[in-house]
Amino acid sequence: MAYxxxxxxxxxxxxxxxxxxxxxxxxxxxxxxxxxxxxxMEESMAAKIALADLPLRSFLTEALVPYEQDEVTxxxxxxxxxxxxxxIAALTVGEFRDWLCSDQATSSVLARIAPGVTPEMxxxxxxxxxxxxxxxxxxxxxxxxxxxxxxxLPGTMAVRLQPNHPTDAAAGILASIVDGLLYGCGDAVIxxxxxxxxxxxxxxxxxxxDELIHRFEIPTQACVLTHVTxxxxxxxxxxxxxxVFQSVAGTQKANESFGVSLxxxxxxxxxxxxxxxxxxxxNVMYFETGQGSALSADAHHGVDQQTLEARAYAVAxxxxxxxxxxxxxxxxxxYLYDGKQIIRAGLEDHxxxxxxxxxxxxxxxxxxxxxADQDDMDTLLTLLGTxxxxxxxxxxxxxxxxxxxxxxxxxxxxxxxxxxxxxxxPEFEAWLRRMEITDAAGKLSAGRGGQALLAAVQxxxx
Amino acid sequence: xxxxxxxxxxxxxxxxRLTPARIGLGRSGASxxxxxxxxxxxxxxxxxxxVHIPFRAGEVAASLAALAGETVEVESAAPSRDLxxxxxxxxxxxxxxxxxxxxxxxxxxxxxxxxxxxxxxxAIHQNAAPFVAVLLPALQRQQLRLAPIVxxxxxxxxxxxxxxxxxxARAVVxxxxxxxxxxxxxxxGAYLTFAPRSGLSDAARNCISNIRPGGLSYEQAALKLSxxxxxxxxxxxxxxxxxxxxxxxxxxxxxxxxxPA
Numbered sequence: 203m204a205y206x207x208x209x210x211x212x213x214x215x216x217x218x219x220x221x222x223x224x225x226x227x228x229x230x231x232x233x234x235x236x237x238x239x240x241x242x243m244e245e246s247m248a249a250k251i252a253l254a255d256l257p258l259r260s261f262l263t264e265a266l267v268p269y270e271q272d273e274v275t276x277x278x279x280x281x282x283x284x285x286x287x288x289x290i291a292a293l294t295v296g297e298f299r300d301w302l303c304s305d306q307a308t309s310s311v312l313a314r315i316a317p318g319v320t321p322e323m324x325x326x327x328x329x330x331x332x333x334x335x336x337x338x339x340x341x342x343x344x345x346x347x348x349x350x351x352x353x354x355l356p357g358t359m360a361v362r363l364q365p366n367h368p369t370d371a372a373a374g375i376l377a378s379i380v381d382g383l384l385y386g387c388g389d390a391v392i393x394x395x396x397x398x399x400x401x402x403x404x405x406x407x408x409x410x411x412d413e414l415i416h417r418f419e420i421p422t423q424a425c426v427l428t429h430v431t432x433x434x435x436x437x438x439x440x441x442x443x444x445x446v447f448q449s450v451a452g453t454q455k456a457n458e459s460f461g462v463s464l465x466x467x468x469x470x471x472x473x474x475x476x477x478x479x480x481x482x483x484x485n486v487m488y489f490e491t492g493q494g495s496a497l498s499a500d501a502h503h504g505v506d507q508q509t510l511e512a513r514a515y516a517v518a519x520x521x522x523x524x525x526x527x528x529x530x531x532x533x534x535x536x537y538l539y540d541g542k543q544i545i546r547a548g549l550e551d552h553x554x555x556x557x558x559x560x561x562x563x564x565x566x567x568x569x570x571x572x573x574a575d576q577d578d579m580d581t582l583l584t585l586l587g588t589x590x591x592x593x594x595x596x597x598x599x600x601x602x603x604x605x606x607x608x609x610x611x612x613x614x615x616x617x618x619x620x621x622x623x624x625x626x627x628p629e630f631e632a633w634l635r636r637m638e639i640t641d642a643a644g645k646l647s648a649g650r651g652g653q654a655l656l657a658a659v660q661x662x663x664x
Numbered sequence: 665x666x667x668x669x670x671x672x673x674x675x676x677x678x679x680x681r682l683t684p685a686r687i688g689l690g691r692s693g694a695s696x697x698x699x700x701x702x703x704x705x706x707x708x709x710x711x712x713x714x715v716h717i718p719f720r721a722g723e724v725a726a727s728l729a730a731l732a733g734e735t736v737e738v739e740s741a742a743p744s745r746d747l748x749x750x751x752x753x754x755x756x757x758x759x760x761x762x763x764x765x766x767x768x769x770x771x772x773x774x775x776x777x778x779x780x781x782x783x784x785x786x787a788i789h790q791n792a793a794p795f796v797a798v799l800l801p802a803l804q805r806q807q808l809r810l811a812p813i814v815x816x817x818x819x820x821x822x823x824x825x826x827x828x829x830x831x832x833a834r835a836v837v838x839x840x841x842x843x844x845x846x847x848x849x850x851x852x853g854a855y856l857t858f859a860p861r862s863g864l865s866d867a868a869r870n871c872i873s874n875i876r877p878g879g880l881s882y883e884q885a886a887l888k889l890s891x892x893x894x895x896x897x898x899x900x901x902x903x904x905x906x907x908x909x910x911x912x913x914x915x916x917x918x919x920x921x922x923x924p925a
Contacts, residue, residue, distance in 0.1 A: 231750050367683055368874075374683030381679070534843075535749045554695040564923075570711035570844045571749055571783050593800070599686025599704065606845030608708070611686075616694035646691075655673060 203264075207248040214248035219264045220579075222256070223322075224506040225249035226329040228653030230538035230544055232494045232507045245644035250330050254296030258287075261322040266504045267513075272454045273464055278320050278516045287318025295326045302557075303340045304326065309356075312343050316559030321452070321512035324554040325581035333546065336553040337589040343556035345592065347524045348483025349388055349444065351421045351629035353592055354561050359624040360593035361615045362527070362563070363388035364603035366395050366571055369404050372410050376463035378598050379414065384639055384652045385612035389630035390525055390563060391445060391488065393425040397604050404428050405441045407623070412442035418637075418655065421481075421486040423524070423612040425488050430462060430470040437473045445488040445524060446474040451512030464517070472473045482629070485524035491515070492529045493547050494537030508547065509536065512554040519560050525593060526560050528552070530582075531568035540580030544568060548582045552591055576600065576608065580617075583610055587618040594618075616646070684847055688704040707846045714786035714841070714849035716745060724779060725815040727793040732777075732800060734812035736769055738762030738827070742818040755820035757862075758827070762816075766830040769812055775803065775893065776811040776833035780819030784841030787867075791852040791876055792839055798882040801925075802890035803841030805819060821855050821869070834908075835896055836860040837889065842873065850876045854889050868903040 205216040216222045218491040225240040227250035232433040233239040240246035269275045270518040284291075289311070293301060301307055328336060335371035345447060346354040353360045365378030375394060382388055392415070394407055399505065404426050411424035428436075437443050448467060449460050457463060467487075474486035491514040502510060511528070518526045528551035531544040538544045548564050566582045570572035585595065600611035618624060625631055625644055634640040637655070641647040688698045691790035696704075725735040741757040742748035748755050758766070779792045796813070801812065811831045818821055821838055828836030838855040845851065852875040857868055870892050875885040891910035896902045 235751065235753075365685070367685065371682065374685070377679040377682045378685045378687055536752050539750065570846070570849075571715045572709070575708060597685075599689055600685075601698070601704070601707070601846040603684045603686075603845070603847055605850065606843060608846060611694050612695075613691060613694060616691070616807050620694045632818070656679075659679065660675065 205252045207252045209244060212244070216249060216252060219260065220266045220505055221327070222249050222252050223266065223326060223509050224504070226253045226505045227508050228329070230493075230507065230537070230543045230547065231535060231539040232497055233410050235536050236497050236502060236503055236504070236507070240505060243284065253326055254294065254299075254548050256295050256326070258290060258293050258295060258298055258323050261326065263321055266322060266505045266509065273453055273626045274452060274457070274517055277464060277511065277520060278341050280388040280445065281520070282320060283317035285318070289313055290318065296330065298323070298327045298439050299330055299335065301389055303335060307339070307342065309342050310343050312557070314476075316343075319558050321516045321554065321558060322509060322559045325509040325512040328550045328553055333549050333585070334548040337585060340553040340556045341587040344590070345556060345559055345561045347561045349480040349485055349524050350482060351424045351627040353390060353480060353524065355628070356590070357623070357625055358627060359591060359615070359618070360390035360488070360563070360606055360627050360630075361387040361523070361589060361596040362390040362593055363392045364395070364595050364602065364609070365392070365601055368397055368604050369400050370397050370407065372406070373659070375407070376410070376414070380655045381545070381598060382596050382651070383420070383655055385596070386613060386626060386634050386640055386646060387612050388420070388422050389572070389627040390593035391423050391425050393488070395427045395464055395605060399428065399432070401432060401435060401562060404432065405436055405439065406662045408441045408443060417658070418427055419633070421627075421633050427490075430466055433470060434473050434543050437477065442479070443474060444479050444486075446470040446486055446574055447488045449490045449495070450517045450664055451491065451495040451499065451501070452510035452517070453496050453501045453503060456496040456499045456510075457517070459499035459501060464520070467517070467521050482587045485522055487518070487521045487523035488525045488527070489518040490527045490529050492533050493520070493551065494533045497537070498533065511551055512558070513546055515555045515558050515560045517567065519558055523561060525563055526555055527565055527593075528555070529565040529567060531574060532565065532573060534569050535572040537601045538572070539569070540573035541575070544572070544574055545578060545582045545585065549585060549589065552589055554584055561592045564591055565593070565595045567607055573596065579608070579610060579614070583614055583618050584621070587622045587624060674827045704846070711846055711849045713842040714784040714844040717785050719781035719817050720789060721815050721817050721854045724788055724792055728779065728796060728813045731793065731797050732810070732813050734841070735815055736765055736812050737815045738765055738817070740816060740818040740820070740823055743851060752820055755818055755914065756822040758823065762831060766814070766827060766912050770808070770830060770832045771811070773811040774808040774834050774897070775837045776814065776831045777829045778814045778816055778819070778824045778836060778838045780816040780838060780840045781822060782819060782821070782840035782853070783843045784851065786843035786844070787797040787852045787876065788839075790850050795839065795852060795875060795882045795885065799886045799889060802886050803893070805892065806894055808893070821866070824855065824860045824862065825857060825860040825864050828857065829862060833860065834858070834894065835902070837893070848874065848876065848879060851879060852876060852886065856889065856892050856896060856902050858896045858900060870902050870906055870908065
């Protein structure tokens with residue numbers, strides 16, 4: 203059905219819900235590349251006005267990606283929780299925004315409705331929200347997950363320690379890990395992106411991490427970010443796999459381009475849980491996503507990239523993940539052109555995920571061909587810290603020497619803790635104190651902290 | 665190791681030698697020391713310049729002509745750097761003038777070499793001619809008929825497919841500036857495609873990455889690339905089914921033969 207909005211003498215007509223959604227999206231290069239962005243700023247506002255008047259229920263009856271063609275749509279609609287949806291079922295998108303911002307929408311109320319919020323509803327309301335709304339509402343949404351520690355508690359922010367090395371050299375990776383641990387990083391996960399896809403190399407890295415975590419009794423989890431099929435094979439061979447990783451997207455076809463299906467993800471989760479390696483919980487999945495992935499796989503169905511990104515969170519949500527990471531600026535300027543677009547996308551992704559009950563973190567990042575710099579990352583880090591992001595990245599000096607992009611650093615997370623008073627996962631915080639890496643206030647101590655860690659890696663390198 | 669006490673600074677210096685990652689930077693409160701802020705800023709400036717410094721196609725063509733004879737300069741369909749960055753599809757197609765220019769050079773040849781700015785003009789300015797100088801003798805040993813070297817502005821990797829097809833080449837090598845990393849603004853990539861034609865995906869190519877003095881040396885890269893080219897012609901394919909086993913081949917060649925038992 204068509205949607206019409208009169209603005210003065212001009213009437214803007216949108217052929218279907220997909221077009222309303224695409225044109226209501228704040229401007230970004232990926233939607234322009236797909237040829238679905240609004241042609242003018244007025245047209246974009248008209249689409250927002252049309253969107254605000256739509257009942258939330260519309261998204262349960264008009265699928266943006268056809269139900270028959272797409273298993274992600276089927277997952278979203280077939281598992282929709284009508285009971286959870288009931289309190290918001292009568293609202294329009296515009297009324298939903300008002301309600302979300304109101305005092306009625308407390309943390310516990312928001313947690314109860316989360317299973318009733320589809321990604322399309324979350325994306326729709328985000329399109330008519332300003333950055334401050336995205337921060338204010340996300341801050342009220344609490345999503346807590348557990349494996350060997352507790353991530354997502356109010357007033358905390360965890361860090362993925364990302365010790366990548368261009369040739370996967372064990373000593374070099376260990377050196378980065380020790381540096382990061384001494385900065386109090388690593389409670390979200392110690393996660394390596396391997397340069398090699400060789401199963402032998404990946405198994406060696408898993409054993410390296412496992413040995414370190416057990417030797418020093420670090421209350422955290424390890425991950426070598428490899429395809430779910432590789433993780434399944436490694437689990438079969440007895441490798442110590444804590445978290446099962448996979449990149450996911452918001453359409454079946456895009457997931458096929460990643461070599462995954464929902465059934466395969468289910469298998470990955472079951473295999474991860476079968477090892478029983480978690481001590482305080484069994485959230486075993488680690489997903490990564492990013493706006494633009496469906497378009498880059500030619501699998502976007504004419505739907506805007508932000509809505510498709512939210513649909514990736516519906517995929518993630520089904521497998522009770524420990525961590526979901528939107529790698530926001532990695533994909534490049536043809537999808538998110540500059541610092542402004544990256545910042546907006548980071549806030550949208552975090553909000554949509556949290557509203558849906560997903561444990562969102564963000565790789566606050568950019569490539570060198572984007573119009574962005576470290577000042578933009580400082581801004582987004584400060585905003586997401588304020589919004590209650592579950593975790594961010596800790597990359598040595600913010601420079602990933604394997605993946606060739608810039609993220610946030612060990613120092614950056616110290617900065618945001620200092621200005622916002624954010625603590626680490628409590629089990630990890632206690633470990634840092636025991637190791638004398640931090641003092642009673644949780645600040646890095648000038649003392650002998652971590653000498654044993656240093657000695658361990660030095661022994662390995664000798 | 666001796667039992668001499670080692671200072672913390674020395675310990676960190678030893679660790680820092682294990683990785684190119686920026687570790688052991690020190691801190692002032694929560695923050696980076698000034699020296700590191702400036703060092704990072706300089707690296708970012710160089711990486712940004714690598715993307716945006718205008719491509720000196722004429723100079724590159726002249727230095728290649730000195731090595732290989734004839735060259736042809738073409739442009740992609742991306743009219744500006746800004747559009748090149750926003751519209752990767754334009755960088756994968758030739759301008760109409762480019763197509764006309766290449767049609768005049770169509771002939772029977774084995775290999776077309778294309779040199780394109782890609783995302784780092786710095787990589788091409790610094791590495792293209794020296795690398796081709798090392799590569800050419802290896803290709804001559806294989807007695808390959810080479811098309812004129814094409815210098816392409818505002819090019820993406822897949823532009824090589826259209827160029828190779830227009831020249832009538834059996835395979836194309838695209839030498840292109842890679843997306844600059846903070847510590848590697850000058851990284852050159854080499855992509856090999858057998859039977860090039862428009863519309864091929866990356867799965868049909870083989871890639872050698874990080875060719876630069878601080879990364880994979882010209883000599884190593886030329887060995888790998890000429891091995892891949894030889895295999896591509898022998899097996900009539902490139903891409904996921906052609907694994908880079910040049911290391912094994914080189915080891916085998918270096919191994920002394922055992923005397924008969």
